[in-house]
Amino acid sequence: MLEKKQIFPGHITELLENWEKRYPKDQQRSVIIPGLHILQDHNNGYLTIELMDKLAQYLSVPVAHVYEVATFYSMYDLQKVGRHKLNVCTNLSCMLNGAKKIMTHIENRLGIKAGETTPDGRITLKSVECQGACCGAPMLEVDKVFYENLTIGKVDQLLDSLE
Template sequence: MNAQSRPASKIGLLSEPSRTEIDREIAKYPPDRKQAAVMAALRIAQEQNGGWLPADLIEAVAEYIDMPAIAVHEVATFYTMYDLKPVGRHKVCVCTNISCLLNGSSRIMNHLETRLGIKPGETSAGGKFTLKEVECLGACGGAPMMMVDKTYHEHLTPEKVDEILDKLE
C-alpha cells in the first residue's frame, strides 16, 4: 500500500494527556493483550470529548490499541456508559434493572421525564441534562438509584431527585 492509498492516521484526535492515560491502562496488561484496555480507552476518549464518542474518535482508539475499528465500535454501542451523540452538561442515568424496578425506579424515571421535559436518550433544551435508562449500576442495596455524572445517588424519592437536580449548575 502506498502513502496515497493509506488512510490518514486518526491517533492525533486523542490528546496527549488522553494518550498518556490510555498508556497507563494498557500497561496493566501483558504487551500482547493491550486490546484489553479498550473500555478504559473509550472512557478516556469520551471524557476528552465532552462526554460523547464520534465515529472518528472511536477509530482513533481502535488505531491506538491495534484493534479493528468495527470491534471497538461494537464495544461502544454495546455498553450504555458510552454515548455516540452529544450529551448535556449533566448525564442522569437511572438504573431500571430488577432491584431498582422493584423499589420504584419507574416512578423516578417518570418524575425525571416530567421534570426535565425529555424521554430517555434525549437532551433537554439548552443542553443541561441528558437522561438515560441503564441496566445495573451495581448499587442494588440502595435501590432505586441513579448516577448523575460520576456520582451515585441512592434510596431515591421524587423529592430527593429534585434536591439533587436543584444543586446542579
C-alpha cells in the same frame, strides 16, 4: 499512516499509555474500555466514529472490537449529550422499588423523555440496566456518582443542585 504517538494529542496519549502498562503486550484489547472513557471525557461526554477508529488504530485492534464495546455499555454515549448525565436504573430491583415513579417524575420536571437532552443542553436523561447497586434500589447515576435509596424529595434536591 500516523505513528502511534501522533494519533492523539500528547495529554491523551499519556493517559492511554498509563493503561497500556497495566496489561501484557498481547492483551492491549483490554485498554478499549478505559480508552473509550478517556476519549469520551475529553470530548464533552460523547464518542464519535472518528475517535473510536483512532483508538482502534492506536491499539492495533479491529475497529469492530472498539465499536462492540462502545455500543454495548450504556456508560458510553455516541451522540452529543448535555452537561450532566442522569442515568436512571430501570432494571428489576430498582423497578420493584419505584424506579418508574422516579423516572416519570424526572421526565415531567425536565420536560423530556428518557433518551433525550433538555433543549438548553443542560441534562441528558437515560434509562439504563442494572448498575450493580441493587441493594440501594432505586438508584440513579449523576455524572458518574451513584445516588441510592432514592425518594422523590432526594431526586428534587439532586436536580436543583445541577447547574
